[in-house]
Amino acid sequence: MDSDHICFEDKRVSLRDRAFNYGDGLFTTLLYDGKKLHHWDAHVARFQHGLAVLSIPEPNWQTIYQAVLSRLSSERQVVKIHISRGCGGRGYACGEIEGPDIRISFNNFPKHYEMLQMSGVGLITCNFQLSIQPFLAGLKHLNRLEQVMIRQELDAKNAFEGIVCDYNGDVIECCSANIFWYSNGVWFTPELSECGVKGIMRGHVIRQLQENAQSLQIGRFGIQNILSAESVWICNSLMGIVPVFKVDQQAYDVQQATELSRRWLSA
Template structure:
């Protein structure tokens, strides 16, 4: 199932700037009973991203289109791609360029249910470049993730851990990461690189409401290894505890279990 600018179409112009330059943003939403989960957060991130990249959209129309698509999809994953539109050649956008919407529907990925009790991380060699102008955005320039994901094919690794060029722990290839230390939650700062996930934002808010201290700050590998607990999150699968990275082991601990319970309303159908 795919729509281009609201029409059921399977193709897009060869002059689209997303094809030429990765000039756009995306959102991947879990649709349950015809409605995208965490929809307000997805919309807010999309709007903030468009503002940072100077892509003009009509938020209300985009929102209505996602909702109509989700009703038709009913259950699955809705991926929205916003592109800066068409341009012939050259990096400067055509003055008349109009942002394009692409909506793609797909089934929910079949992750093993044991992942909710613990996963093994692959230590990616591919590092994330530090680029504050793009940090946090879910933009379409994803070659680093493509290279990192190609480093392993052994299905016993559920995800890969990515560090920045300086060695800071940043995120998974398609997840954010949290660590628990002495009853406190820490998630890596995404000021220099990384994608600010919608589930990460939701967890920060819910943990705060539950009285769990939570902070976004620089995290180095030694801190990760000395954490009491480590877990991953994204908007499709919810939370996966990390129980193994190389020779290191972490438990599926109490704080991770508490967070999993705190979002049980979200992950029940994941």
């Protein structure tokens, strides 16, 4: 890919960009710890899958990797890579597109995430429900209006995060994280074949549990399955693996959750 298709956050977005007009593209958010980008290969693999689903040409990943490294320092940072189908004319048709276009932005690492890994977080159960669309399930596409609505509900209730179900009442994820829980020697996490985002840290946790021969069930579960669990965690690429001390009025033992995650999991 021509390096002219890679730009940084200080460059304006064209009004003809399909990401701006239709949410036509994908993004990912990576952790840079001051020395390396975490889970780079997994982020690329998810991009590759999503681009294939959306029929967007694949960029040169080595070029993107070098472009990211060129702007990094020795400080921890949040790196966001945004891939748009590119610029085109009016209408939904994908003919005569100039692209794809890659945009890279950088932000400071949220330092309070380290504290959350020790203290845990409280969750609420959200009223907002996710729509079902199997074709886009698992992708981190640019259509995030549902998450905007969820975030508004969380902010209105002064909640850090919340558990979101789909229209069938099945637990899917949190607003910005995936969720796991532990009960009677078994780990659980929702399957995401109809909606939700297959997070990079979710995939990492699943692989670690499987490599450690831990009993894991990926399926359809209601909120009651979480409320009756022994320990609960949420996770994403930036905050890592964070224990939950409360869902609504149900309390959990953060120390037990921390001990379990330290024994079997690492970010």
